[in-house]
Amino acid sequence: MNKQLLDLYSDYLISSFGQTTATGLSQLTRGEISHDEITRFLSGERATGAHLWQYVKSFVRKVERADGVLIIDDSIEEKPHTDENDIICWHWDHSKQRNVKGINFVSALYHSQESSIPVGYELVAKTEHYIDEKTGQAKRRSPVTKNEYARHLIQQAVDNRILFAHVLADIWFASAENMRFIKDELKKEFIFAIKDNRKVALSLEDKLNGRYQRIDALDMPDNSSQIVFLEGVSFPLLLVKQLFINDDGSTGLRYLVSSDISLNFDQTTTIFQKRWKVEVYHRSLKQNAALAKSPTRTVTTQSNHFFASLCAFVKLERLALATRRNHYALKSSLYLQALRSAFDQLLSFKNAFPQAFSA
Numbered sequence: 515m516n517k518q519l520l521d522l523y524s525d526y527l528i529s530s531f532g533q534t535t536a537t538g539l540s541q542l543t544r545g546e547i548s549h550d551e552i553t554r555f556l557s558g559e560r561a562t563g564a565h566l567w568q569y570v571k572s573f574v575r576k577v578e579r580a581d582g583v584l585i586i587d588d589s590i591e592e593k594p595h596t597d598e599n600d601i602i603c604w605h606w607d608h609s610k611q612r613n614v615k616g617i618n619f620v621s622a623l624y625h626s627q628e629s630s631i632p633v634g635y636e637l638v639a640k641t642e643h644y645i646d647e648k649t650g651q652a653k654r655r656s657p658v659t660k661n662e663y664a665r666h667l668i669q670q671a672v673d674n675r676i677l678f679a680h681v682l683a684d685i686w687f688a689s690a691e692n693m694r695f696i697k698d699e700l701k702k703e704f705i706f707a708i709k710d711n712r713k714v715a716l717s718l719e720d721k722l723n724g725r726y727q728r729i730d731a732l733d734m735p736d737n738s739s740q741i742v743f744l745e746g747v748s749f750p751l752l753l754v755k756q757l758f759i760n761d762d763g764s765t766g767l768r769y770l771v772s773s774d775i776s777l778n779f780d781q782t783t784t785i786f787q788k789r790w791k792v793e794v795y796h797r798s799l800k801q802n803a804a805l806a807k808s809p810t811r812t813v814t815t816q817s818n819h820f821f822a823s824l825c826a827f828v829k830l831e832r833l834a835l836a837t838r839r840n841h842y843a844l845k846s847s848l849y850l851q852a853l854r855s856a857f858d859q860l861l862s863f864k865n866a867f868p869q870a871f872s873a
Contacts, residue, residue: 619637681705736767805820
């Protein structure tokens with residue numbers, strides 16, 4: 515990719531407060547960069563996770579530590595008014611319990627020493643067309659599952675020799691296959707949230723004899739932990755039952771499983787709390803890095819805009835580390851400067867053309 519144009523375009527995404535277009539960026543540079551140059555850049559080589567790793571590698575090496583965590587999660591950037599294609603299509607949004615139209619992406623976010631860095635990503639591409647047997651409607655599906663994407667991203671992080679102690683994920687990625695892959699094949703540890711209807715045995719003997727019971731049926735005190743054997747997993751797990759208080763004062767109940775049975779309740783819940791960083795990442799990527807602000811129409815241009823938004827997020831994270839200010843404070847500072855510039859320009863008009871401002 516053209517590194518100079520990537521740097522310019524990602525700067526534009528950070529500084530913009532509206533739609534980000536090739537025309538807009540060309541005008542911002544007073545025509546030094548033409549509309550066609552920007553269009554060719556977005557239509558050129560399609561960015562991948564390998565490009566992202568090269569972009570963030572030096573940053574990761576600066577902040578990585580052995581107690582870092584690798585967080586796996588997916589999100590959807592809604593694009594209701596954009597024409598449908600392989601990546602802009604309908605996806606099930608578990609947070610809204612309905613289908614939404616947009617880009618569904620799976621990320622590997624590395625968190626260490628207060629910095630959160632995307633080190634891998636996959637755009638869910640629904641390239642297969644089929645007819646739904648129940649409704650008779652034409653639909654799309656991806657030949658690759660999100661759990662397969664997740665395993666690929668974790669493998670990628672290991673291959674890139676990123677230092678981390680635990681893989682963290684929510685219930686959507688807590689499959690037995692993912693657990694076996696991380697522990698048995700990669701020799702890494704994980705902490706996952708898990709549904710309360712999953713079945714566990716309370717001893718190896720119970721497991722060997724097929725005596726399982728649902729997690730929510732266990733006689734287990736709140737805010738406690740115990741060793742269990744999950745159905746479909748050969749090694750023991752630490753099961754944690756956590757009662758927590760939400761911001762609105764309501765209470766919630768969460769079950770966690772950890773392959774690292776040397777941990778206690780407090781250690782497990784403290785580490786898993788870092789998973790929240792991926793929610794912060796999703797929100798900032800959408801609100802501060804102009805992820806949804808591009809009118810691009812093709813799979814290639816949309817993919818490259820997405821990649822540039824990731825680069826913009828990384829720039830904000832570097833700035834946050836240098837200035838000790840969060841992304842929103844940095845963006846607010848840019849907005850205030852833009853507002854002052856606009857106000858000064860308006861005053862110059864007022865001085866030049868006072869009759870236009872008279873009652």
